Amino acid sequence: DPKTGNFKVSFIEGDGIGPEISKSVKDIFAAAKVPIDFESVVVKPLLVNGVTSIPEEAQKSINTNLVALKGPLATPVGKGHRSMNLTLRKTFGLFANLRPAKSVEGFKTIYDNVDLVLIRENTEGEYAGIEHAIVPGVVQSIKLITREASERVIRFAYEYARAAERPRLIVVHKSTIQRLSDGLFVDVAKELQSEFPDIKLETELIDNAVLNTVSDPSKYSDAVSVCPNLYGDILSDMNSGLSAGSLGLTPSGNIGHKVSIFEAVHGSAPDIAGQDKANPTALLLSSVMMLHHMGLHEHAAQIEKAVLTTIAAGPECRTGDLKGTASTSSFTEAVIKRL
Numbered sequence: 001d002p003k004t005g006n007f008k009v010s011f012i013e014g015d016g017i018g019p020e021i022s023k024s025v026k027d028i029f030a031a032a033k034v035p036i037d038f039e040s041v042v043v044k045p046l047l048v049n050g051v052t053s054i055p056e057e058a059q060k061s062i063n064t065n066l067v068a069l070k071g072p073l074a075t076p077v078g079k080g081h082r083s084m085n086l087t088l089r090k091t092f093g094l095f096a097n098l099r100p101a102k103s104v105e106g107f108k109t110i111y112d113n114v115d116l117v118l119i120r121e122n123t124e125g126e127y128a129g130i131e132h133a134i135v136p137g138v139v140q141s142i143k144l145i146t147r148e149a150s151e152r153v154i155r156f157a158y159e160y161a162r163a164a165e166r167p168r169l170i171v172v173h174k175s176t177i178q179r180l181s182d183g184l185f186v187d188v189a190k191e192l193q194s195e196f197p198d199i200k201l202e203t204e205l206i207d208n209a210v211l212n213t214v215s216d217p218s219k220y221s222d223a224v225s226v227c228p229n230l231y232g233d234i235l236s237d238m239n240s241g242l243s244a245g246s247l248g249l250t251p252s253g254n255i256g257h258k259v260s261i262f263e264a265v266h267g268s269a270p271d272i273a274g275q276d277k278a279n280p281t282a283l284l285l286s287s288v289m290m291l292h293h294m295g296l297h298e299h300a301a302q303i304e305k306a307v308l309t310t311i312a313a314g315p316e317c318r319t320g321d322l323k324g325t326a327s328t329s330s331f332t333e334a335v336i337k338r339l
């Protein structure tokens, strides 16, 4: 904004607990004096000629600001709507899903030092939605892999590895069986390698990746993994389970050529909505990813540290999902005190 010198970011507060956890982010950003003005956008699903779409005003805001933060959106059941997340992905060409999974001190899981980064191809593979019945009782589902989509996500993965100073890029695949499709994905990674001599390229079969990750996740602390859509869907939730034991702490980024949208992985939690019980951590850590993406590294580090030290401080500082007694607002206050 030329008047204030601040960045403008679109904010989809979302449904259910969305407004409560969004308020937490806004209060903490204001206290930390982050140079961002949020523009609230409402994303209620519309059916245009039978196709789910998002309101034009929201599209305009996001296409202008290029960065958005998003709370959870409830998918209306039984009204012919496609998932809103899929709609956002398609509308803004968000081709890569970035899922870091890091241990949180103060919330014990099997492993203490999990630090994984997974990048999932977000537009094709088994999610291309090409399925048909050949004859009754025989159906066919097509896994679509293109050079173009593989190249853009793998290039982003190399660039991310370089920026995050993680010197290994691991392509996760099953090209022993899916010779042509996963084979192409692996070939593209090998072709791009010459542009990134500082990053070591490795390949790993999906079954080995699962076994090695659950056996010793610390083997991957210096790596970024990249994989086709379905493997990424499954692996990323496994990584969250290993690091945080729940999706309630897991942030994510959806990256496109122009627009990027950062969001918590959890849903709208209708069972606790409006009760000041929701944990805003996943949305806060998503906002930290967003600040890094925008180059606001110092603000990102300050907020991340305040959130993590609050969680580590004891059960009276944690929300109910982490077996604590804090409310959304008392947790937020505690984070603000630690900024």
Ligand code: NAD
Binding pocket: 017, 071, 072, 073, 074, 075, 076, 085, 248, 263, 264, 265, 266, 267, 268, 269, 270, 271, 272, 277, 278, 279, 280, 281, 282, 321
């Ligand atoms: P959910 O994630 O909303 O809830 C699962 C459980 O986790 C509930 O018990 C809930 O109380 C708890 N929970 C989730 N987030 C929490 C938080 N921040 N703090 C404390 N507890 C939390 O999953 P669901 O019940 O399967 O889905 C509810 C709605 O959310 C559906 O309409 C679904 O379509 C939508 N959804 C949206 C997204 C998204 O926008 N990214 C993702 C998943 C589900």
